[in-house]
Amino acid sequence: MKVKELMERVGMTETGRAIAYIKDGLDEMNMLAETHINVQRIDIAENQRYYDLPADMIKVTDIRVKNHSNSKDEYRSIPRTIYKPPTEDADGV
Amino acid sequence: MASRRFYAYYIRGSQLALVEHDSASGDGLNYTGTDINDIGPSGGLQWKSPVASITDGLEIEYAYSPRYLTPSKGIDSANADIYHTYNCWFVVDGYLTLGASGVSFSNFSSIAVDSYILIEGSERWNGIHKVKAIQNISNTAHGGIQTYTKVNQATKYFTESSVTFTTSETITGVDAEFDDIFSASPSSNEYMWIAGSDAGFGFNNGLYSGWSFSSTTLTFSSATFYYIGNNTETTGTPNWDASSDPSVTIYMYEAFRENGSAKFYSGVDVMDDESDTIDLPEYLAKGLVYYVQGKLAEDQGDIERKEYFMREFRRILEKHESSKIWGARQLAVGPHGIR
Numbered sequence: 066m067k068v069k070e071l072m073e074r075v076g077m078t079e080t081g082r083a084i085a086y087i088k089d090g091l092d093e094m095n096m097l098a099e100t101h102i103n104v105q106r107i108d109i110a111e112n113q114r115y116y117d118l119p120a121d122m123i124k125v126t127d128i129r130v131k132n133h134s135n136s137k138d139e140y141r142s143i144p145r146t147i148y149k150p151p152t153e154d155a156d157g158v
Numbered sequence: 159m160a161s162r163r164f165y166a167y168y169i170r171g172s173q174l175a176l177v178e179h180d181s182a183s184g185d186g187l188n189y190t191g192t193d194i195n196d197i198g199p200s201g202g203l204q205w206k207s208p209v210a211s212i213t214d215g216l217e218i219e220y221a222y223s224p225r226y227l228t229p230s231k232g233i234d235s236a237n238a239d240i241y242h243t244y245n246c247w248f249v250v251d252g253y254l255t256l257g258a259s260g261v262s263f264s265n266f267s268s269i270a271v272d273s274y275i276l277i278e279g280s281e282r283w284n285g286i287h288k289v290k291a292i293q294n295i296s297n298t299a300h301g302g303i304q305t306y307t308k309v310n311q312a313t314k315y316f317t318e319s320s321v322t323f324t325t326s327e328t329i330t331g332v333d334a335e336f337d338d339i340f341s342a343s344p345s346s347n348e349y350m351w352i353a354g355s356d357a358g359f360g361f362n363n364g365l366y367s368g369w370s371f372s373s374t375t376l377t378f379s380s381a382t383f384y385y386i387g388n389n390t391e392t393t394g395t396p397n398w399d400a401s402s403d404p405s406v407t408i409y410m411y412e413a414f415r416e417n418g419s420a421k422f423y424s425g426v427d428v429m430d431d432e433s434d435t436i437d438l439p440e441y442l443a444k445g446l447v448y449y450v451q452g453k454l455a456e457d458q459g460d461i462e463r464k465e466y467f468m469r470e471f472r473r474i475l476e477k478h479e480s481s482k483i484w485g486a487r488q489l490a491v492g493p494h495g496i497r
Contacts (some may be wrong), residue, residue, distance in 0.1 A: 066443035069432040074447050075454060080432050083450065087429065087436060090449035090471075091223045097472070098479045099221035100438060107281045108417050109215035110347065114207035115173040119220055120307075121285025127219040128167055128174070131212055136162040140217050146166040150177050150205035 095123040102126060166205065176216060178208045214417065224437040226276060226286050226428040240268045240424050243389040246365045247283065248351045248411035249313045250300045253290060254283065256422070257302035257351050257413065258386040259364025264292045268425035269303065276426045279419040283307070286428055293353075295363050299409050301353045314339050314412035321408055323355065323362060325400045327379040329408065334374060340410065342371040349384075349415045354408035360385060361399040365413055384415065391418050441481075445474035 068084060077083045094100055105119050109130070118125070129140035164179040181204055208215075231241040244258040256263075256277075263269050269292055277283045287305040295301045316339045321331040341348055348367060355362035365384040370377045383396040427434065436443055452467030 066436050066438070066440065066446075067432070068429065068434050068436060071436065071443070071447055071450065072432065075451050077450070077454070084429055084431075086450045086453045087446060088223065088225055089453065090446045091225060091436075091438075093449065093471075094438075094442065094445070094475060095221040095223055098475050100442060101222050101224045102219060103222050103278075103284065104217060104219050105279070105281070105284055106214040106417070106419075107216040107218070109176065109208050109210075109212040111209065111211045112207050114175050114177065115170060116176060116216060117282040118172055118174055119218060119222075119280075119284045120282060121222045122218075122220040123223055124221045125218065126221055127217075129217040129219070130163075130165045130176070131215045131217070132160045132163045133165045134162065136160050138160055143165045143167055146168045146177065146205070149168050149170075149175065152206045 092123055099124065099126055163210075165208075174216075174218070176208055177205045180204050180206050180209050214419075222285065226274070226426050227435065227437060228276065229423050229426055231423075239266055241389075241421060242266070242269075242424060243386050243391065243421055244302070244416065245384050245386055245391045245418070245420070246349060246351060246413040246415045247280075248300075248413045249309045249311065249315075250304050250411065252308055253304050254287065254307040254309050255300055255302050255304040255411075257300075257365060259383065260295070260360040260385045260387060262295045262301075262359065263303050264294050266424065270425075273424065274426040274428045275303070275305070276423040277420065278423075279421050280416055281420075282414075286426065295353075296358060297356045297406075298353055300411065301351075301363060316340060316410045317354075317407065318410075319407040320405045322404055323357070323398065323400045323402075323406075325398075327377065327381075327396055327398045329376040329378070330374060332371070332374050332376050336376065337371050340371070340412070344369065347415075349413040351411040351413040352408060353411070354406055355399075356402040356406055357399040358402075360387075361397045361402075365415065366396065367415075389421075439478070441474065441478055445471050445478070448474065 068087065071087065072083045107116055128143055130143050131138055131140050133141045133143050135141060166177050168175050229240055244256040246257045248255050248257060269289065271289055271291060273289050275287050275289060277285060277287060287307045289303055290306045291304040293301050316336055318332050321329050323329055340350065344367065346367065350366050350369065352366060353363050366378060366381045368381040378396045381396055382393050385392050385394065436446065438446065448467045448471040452464045452471060455463035455467060
């Protein structure tokens with residue numbers, strides 16, 4: 066569907082406002098039920114605890130790490146901790 | 159063979175915190191157990207920041223908003239490429255700037271001011287960015303592509319006028335304050351982007367690590383130079399040209415090297431006018447119509463109509479999700495379930 070067709074269906078004439086709402090709708094849609102998925106790989110650095118999440122991320126669907134619970138270079142999902150560890154990290158602020 | 163590891167994560171603000179279980183096991187006369195100070199009362203101290211570096215070790219799968227149409231990976235020999243490699247990013251006047259040693263992005267016809275680029279494979283900047291400025295690699299204040307994306311991060315920057323590139327792979331005439339900003343003996347993961355030299359493609363300007371600084375001399379004889387050629391990053395010794403820079407102004411930026419797979423598409427078609435296509439299945443596009451109608455009703459203060467349209471929006475989403483599942487639904491027994 067084109068933006069123009071959607072505008073005609075809802076009876077809008079302001080393009081900027083329509084596009085802003087469409088973008089909001091696409092965000093909301095991906096928050097509720099993922100329509101577009103991407104995968105990003107990041108180098109793990111020794112003693113670095115914090116890693117930036119992708120700039121265009123709406124919602125995390127999985128986090129996997131190479132060799133987690135295996136020694137075959139497979140990427141496997143890792144669990145989320147409820148409490149953060151009491152040890153200090155090298156890059157902590 | 160790689161060793162078996164155990165990780166977990168938690169979220170801290172907009173960052174992901176990765177922790178690893180650091181345990182030692184073994185037997186025999188030479189076995190050295192884990193120190194009691196590293197275990198803690200319940201073993202909690204054994205969870206710590208990753209204990210080893212792993213290339214491409216962390217994989218994040220995520221949903222994103224389809225506000226653009228991904229173009230084809232076009233590369234040709236006539237500077238009409240739309241698929242490019244860059245090897246670092248740095249910050250110029252608070253804006254995200256992409257750098258690629260040895261590449262002048264200003265030569266490509268599809269990269270223009272106010273056009274859009276789509277980054278993929280970056281450790282941080284995947285997605286759409288609008289181009290603010292493009293500079294040649296030689297004799298410019300930063301080189302590369304400056305975008306309109308603001309970076310809320312304090313990064314290092316140093317500039318010096320009247321420096322000299324010497325034949326012994328040094329830059330002389332650098333103020334002693336340099337090591338108040340940058341490290342005089344940087345670690346292996348500290349990078350610097352140099353701009354301003356008059357030298358041509360692939361010489362002097364670009365991404366470095368492993369420099370050293372003493373008095374007023376910045377030495378690169380043992381440094382590593384990261385160079386982009388044929389859309390691939392190669393590393394080597396610096397390509398030094400002392401003949402063209404007897405007295406120039408140079409600009410040094412703290413750089414963040416991408417992991418070698420960072421690319422971007424130029425001339426990307428983003429959703430900004432009526433003729434653009436919404437990248438959704440036809441059925442979900444109908445849900446989007448309900449969403450926009452709901453927002454319009456909300457603007458008009460008609461909450462009842464807004465609730466109706468939003469309910470329809472969610473109903474279409476749910477029906478679309480259900481439509482992809484066929485057959486009986488069963489719950490699998492978990493790995494720790496009692497059988």
